[in-house]
Amino acid sequence: MPWVMGILCFGLGYFVASSKSESVPPVRESRQDIAVENFIQRIQQKVQIQPENQLALQQQLKNQKVQINSVIESATPEQINTYLDQTFPGYDLSSIQNKRVFAKRLVSEFVDAKNDANEVLAGQASVTTQQQYLAGDVLPRQIYAGQQLFAHFDTLGKVSNNEQVFIRWSNQSTGEVLFFMPQRVSSNREQNWVSFNPVQGWKASTYDVKYYQLNDQLNPIAQVSFTIDQVID
Template identity: 75%
Template structure:
């Protein structure tokens, strides 16, 4: 699936939302417009950039993170709800009670876009070339550019088995976010998978995959990294 960056709607729609009541503190409209324009432009550049430029663009996103979160803080609940629904129209967001906090977590996870090996995880994950999970099955280091890969995860019975999770696939070296969306999974099963292949094809390098519960804090479930050494023509 191509990079459909949900962030273009969920956080950034706030900047161009209708003005809030006069009694509420607000960021000047021209400042809001500039914030969203700069942030969206940087994200769009990130999706089109050459690999060597992704790290520079990711740093630009990090610098704008505080400004984006500030505007989210001043958005009304109605605005937040509206733009989350626009960003993820096919998903049930009823489990998210604090949508402001959820939106800020989305911004943070998109901008940081890298697994933290020291972060506590309740489950485990692995990436293979097969849909069927087989214990100790290792991903080949040589794959086709358009090959579909399967990120398996197991909650180990420590995470509620809901029918939706949030997933991020990213390039570890550049910080480029390849996929960042909710996904439906098999409810009441501890083991599940999400498949993916980039629109522009895989490149040699190391990639991160991270699963989250679809709740206010985007609580992590499991994460893994995998290495591609060679792309087969």
């Protein structure tokens, strides 16, 4: 579940901090899967939520947003660095100057999980079935359940081109976050793309995609919403 790793790590930190009277298995820093496993166990113990129920997990985290942010605020820089390193192994986070602010933005964007139609963004985005971007190309309303879709974004020369961006794919109709991770892109092009298809397959619904700069504030670059009318098995 790469899209949820960041929030799970901070969620784990909250539940460990708020449950001092209970025995919590230690989290080995080299194994982010152990952190996630412990988090899920903690959720189950407290509210009997099944780990496969992603929407329930999101709602639980949303309900605890204030407390989780409080834990982030009180965490040491070393603890925050550990959380982020466990969450995004292999990614360069050196451009993030204030990781505490970044961590809070991660929580906020994950639990809110929706595009703001009134937000004015510097770039543009679109979703198609092709890796090659063609102006005017429109996503068909009928696609295969496991079809790979390509979210293209263009900075229009208004946003600095870095080698990494942050991206969120979510189901607008249900609020479920499908993907929430940094992604590597080409730093010498204004136009880039990130491809994705859900493990459980697409469903007839409306979806949101949003690109952010990988910086302290996760400043938005571009966003787009698209609708799938029919899914072919």
